Amino acid sequence: MTNLTMRDIKEHPVPRGSFVLWWLGQSSYLMKSPEGKVLALDPYLSNSCKAIGEQVGLDMDRQIPPPMSPEDLLGIDFYVLTHSHQDHLDPDTLGPYRGAGGHGPYLAPAETVEKLESLGVLKEEITMTWPNKEVVVGDLTIRATFAIPFSGDDLTHVGYLVSVENGPTVYFTGDTDYHDLIAVSVAEHHPDVMVAVINGAFRNMGPAEAARLGQQIDAKVIIPSHYDLFPDNAQHPQMLRTNLNILGLADRYRVLEHGKPYQYPEND
Numbered sequence: 001m002t003n004l005t006m007r008d009i010k011e012h013p014v015p016r017g018s019f020v021l022w023w024l025g026q027s028s029y030l031m032k033s034p035e036g037k038v039l040a041l042d043p044y045l046s047n048s049c050k051a052i053g054e055q056v057g058l059d060m061d062r063q064i065p066p067p068m069s070p071e072d073l074l075g076i077d078f079y080v081l082t083h084s085h086q087d088h089l090d091p092d093t094l095g096p097y098r099g100a101g102g103h104g105p106y107l108a109p110a111e112t113v114e115k116l117e118s119l120g121v122l123k124e125e126i127t128m129t130w131p132n133k134e135v136v137v138g139d140l141t142i143r144a145t146f147a148i149p150f151s152g153d154d155l156t157h158v159g160y161l162v163s164v165e166n167g168p169t170v171y172f173t174g175d176t177d178y179h180d181l182i183a184v185s186v187a188e189h190h191p192d193v194m195v196a197v198i199n200g201a202f203r204n205m206g207p208a209e210a211a212r213l214g215q216q217i218d219a220k221v222i223i224p225s226h227y228d229l230f231p232d233n234a235q236h237p238q239m240l241r242t243n244l245n246i247l248g249l250a251d252r253y254r255v256l257e258h259g260k261p262y263q264y265p266e267n268d
């Protein structure tokens with residue numbers, strides 16, 4: 001099902017004051033700006049987690065094929081990573097991408113920088129980031145946010161707030177547990193859209209925590225993420241809608257389709 005191509009992305013129009021997202025499964029997204037800048041966030045376009053899962057008795061066999069190939073990432077403007085775990089920084093996506101001529105810039109927090117270097121990425125290709133640091137790419141500003149990591153092997157997880165110049169802001173939570181410091185520090189940037197981890201395992205928010213965070217930061221649209229690929233790390237996205245409904249916010253729920261464009265604002 002690798003039917004989405006970079007040509008599709010490049011040709012897709014993005015009106016002024018908006019952005020378009022393509023969900024590639026798990027926490028993988030492409031984001032395009034009105035100026036035509038394309039970010040790849042945590043691209044996981046292989047099935048490399050299956051073997052890792054087998055080592056620890058978990059079924060991490062990818063249930064939905066990647067909607068595009070790693071080689072088709074050629075043409076992105078920034079390879080953006082939240083942390084170093086394999087469903088986010090995937091050697092089997094990075095390797096074919098680089099093998100096809102793909103290169104930086106990469107944006108990554110500290111331990112992910114080390115992992116990138118161990119995978120052969122050159123120092124000069126990498127921009128290190130940390131919570132509150134902003135990086136500008138054309139008409140996009142990418143600000144890393146605080147996130148609560150899963151385990152001691154990677155304590156420098158981040159999420160990202162990505163803002164379009166004179167346009168909306170989207171908040172990617174990354175993998176994180178709920179913490180009121182996240183709510184406080186993200187809310188001041190008034191994100192319009194929240195892309196929320198909801199799997200509820202590995203110290204990540206479940207649907208109730210994601211709904212609560214979405215309410216606290218007052219996102220107008222709340223999109224479930226990181227629930228779809230692996231049998232032993234799955235969640236029903238409708239449970240996010242249920243929890244938003246309890247808070248009187250069911251109308252903010254949107255579920256994305258793999259490989260299909262989602263534009264925000266929706267009616268421009």
Ligand SMILES: [Fe+2]
Pocket residue numbers: 027085087088175226
């Ligand atoms: Fe993850």
